[in-house]
Amino acid sequence: MNTQKVAVVTGASQGIGAALAEAYRKLGYAVVANSRSITPSGDAGILTVPGDIADPAVGARVIEQALARFGRVDALVNNAGVFVAKPFTDYTGADFEQITGVNLRGFFEVTQRAIAAMLENGGGHVVNVTTSLTDHANSAVPSALASLTKGGLNSVTKSLAIEYAGRGIRVNAVSPGIIRTPMHPAGTHDALAGLHPVGRMGDVSDIVDAIVYLEGAPFVTGEILHVDGGQSAGH
Known part of the structure; x- marks a missing residue:
């Protein structure tokens, strides 16, 4: 049986996801990396699985391939x-389908x-990347569908943490x-920095470091960090 741990990362072709794949490799994990446009890796410890996670078949395929390759x-x-910021009444049916497709159906x-694979293995760890807009709505960034979907992920984080707390x-x-x-053009950075009390935007490394912390924190579950x-x- 393979004893090397295996991490699955969605949205892994750039930004936070690409940095997470690298961070898990440094922790000694094999990595299964998914995004719509991901290309094969030269690293034998990284399996790339292209596909839109909003397509129900893709989530299944990612885990099936993880088990087939790494066990x-x-x-x-x-x-x-x-993430699409629009006035609520401007969202279209297509916006709703896209945002809920990735953020909720893809998650599900x-x-x-x-989790089914983790139960077979005796334990594991799931991390959901959400948004602080769910806690502090901002009149300058109307984002009802982000709150609807990512707020749901915050809630299900606690629900699943309790459901599986006794099973590792x-x-x-x-x-x-x-x-x-890359999602935010450089010309917007000063304005975006001003939306944070500390006066700067976050760096990819800030998020990666938080997830690496949670990976190594066996007494922490149900936490929204x-x-x-x-x-x-506040602001």
Whole structure:
């Protein structure tokens, strides 16, 4: 039986997800990396599985391929997410389908199968990447569908943590502020920095370090760890 631990990371082609794949490799894990556009890795310890996580078949395929290649799943980071800031009445049916498809349906399919694999293995760890906008709505960033979906992930984090606490599976969330990634053009950075009490945007390493901490914290479960420059505390 393979004793090397295995981490699954969604949204892994750039930004936080790509850095997470690297961080788990440094921890000695094999990594299964998924995104719509991900390309094969030269690292034999990384299996890439392309596909849109909103497609129910993709979540199943990611875990099936993880088990076929590495024989186990020890960690899952639900990092894939869609964020669209619009006035509530401007959201379209297509927006709703896209955002709920990735943020909720994608979470459901891959996590259900990952937890089933973790139960076979005697334990594991799930981390959901959410957003601090669920705790502090901001009139400058109308984002009802982010709150609807990521707020659901915060709630299900606690629900699953309690459901599986006695069976060796921990479930936590990391709730970021606005992170400097390719999603945000450089020209917007000063304005975005001002949305955080500490006066700066977050770095990818801030989120990765939080997830690595949770990975090594066996007494922490059901936690929503805010990595948001103080946003959730006030402004």
